[in-house]
Amino acid sequence: MECNQIGCLYVVATPIGNLEDITHRALNVLREVDLIAAEDTRHTSKLLQHFAISTPLKPCHDHNEREQQGYLINLLLSGKNIALVSDAGTPLISDPGFHLVKEAQLKHIKVVPVPGACAVITALSAAGLPSDRFSFEGFLPAKSVARKNTLESLKQEQRTLIFYEAPHRLLESLQDLSAIFGSDRVAVLARELTKTFETIKQCSLAELVNWVASDANQQRGECVLLISPWKAPEEESFNQESLRVLKVLLNELPVKQAAALAAEITGERKNKLYQYAIECIDKNK
Known part of the structure; x- marks a missing residue:
């Protein structure tokens, strides 16, 4: 193990389905630590049995993490090494463990990530x-x-x-x-x-x-x-002659009339010209 006087907290990723996805490093850590803090000990027991690992288990889940935190931190401070695992994948990613890891960091306990599967x-x-x-x-x-x-x-x-x-x-x-x-x-x-x-x-x-x-x-x-990411609608292109006519008419007429007359003269859509005129007025305010 990597820690001596004060224990290490190993955050160990486990498979999300296929057991062959577990890493050699993860298996070695689970074998060598003094205790495994598991989201569901029944679930983790099946994983450990599959790989013939006999390390003791302690529950650490959403409902008891705050209660277990003090006990686990004291073990770490006394020199014990602990592995934190969730039911599947990487702990803390929509899984328990945040409070324990945060407290370990505050107590200057080394936190070691052991990466692997993440859904x-x-x-x-x-x-x-x-x-x-x-x-x-x-x-x-x-x-x-x-x-x-x-x-x-x-x-x-x-x-x-x-x-x-x-x-x-x-x-x-x-x-x-x-x-x-x-x-x-x-x-x-x-x-x-x-x-x-x-x-x-x-x-x-x-x-x-x-x-x-x-x-x-x-x-x-x-x-x-x-x-998929949101994409802004593409801006509609305008015929430059339509815009020139609209701008001339806006000097003499209200927006609605100018847009309607420009549309009649150029063949451009009235609503499109009206919206453009409103946007131009807003920008110039």
Whole structure:
């Protein structure tokens, strides 16, 4: 192990499905630490049994993390090494562990990341959406009103958006996404990643809603939703003669009349010219 007088807290990523995805380093750490703090000891026991690891387990989950924190910190300060694991993937990523890691940092205990699987990155790598900039938003709110408010605040996000979603809320969330982001927005459902029934489906939100609604199997398992970045509508081009005529008429006539007459003279759409005139007036105020 890497620590001596004061123990180390190892933040260990575990497989999100396929057990072969665990790293050699992760296995070595899980074997050598004094204790494993696990989100669900029953779940982690199966992983340890598979790899013949007998390290003691202690529960550390959303409901008891604050209570366990003092005990685990004292162990670390006394020189014990602890591995923190979640049920699947990288701890703290929509999983428990933040409070423990924060307290360890405050107590100057060395925190060592042991990287590995993470559903966010796994999904992004195969989604076919822009990956140079993205925003992971965790789980959407369970209640419809709160979920819609959250989506309204994100609908013009210019990065790829990534959400986790519970299977029993998947269809409702997709319907809200389609209504707020637009039915043509490209999205990806990445489901049961690395498992037997892995699914990665890219299409419009409208198509995704229909596909999930028509196949109950797609409403099962672990789900990651990815939404393509928002793109501003392309500005409409204007015939330069139309703009010249409009500008001349605006010197003599009200906006509505000037736009209507310019449209009649040039053949340009009246609403388009009217909107342009309003924008020009606003800029000059």
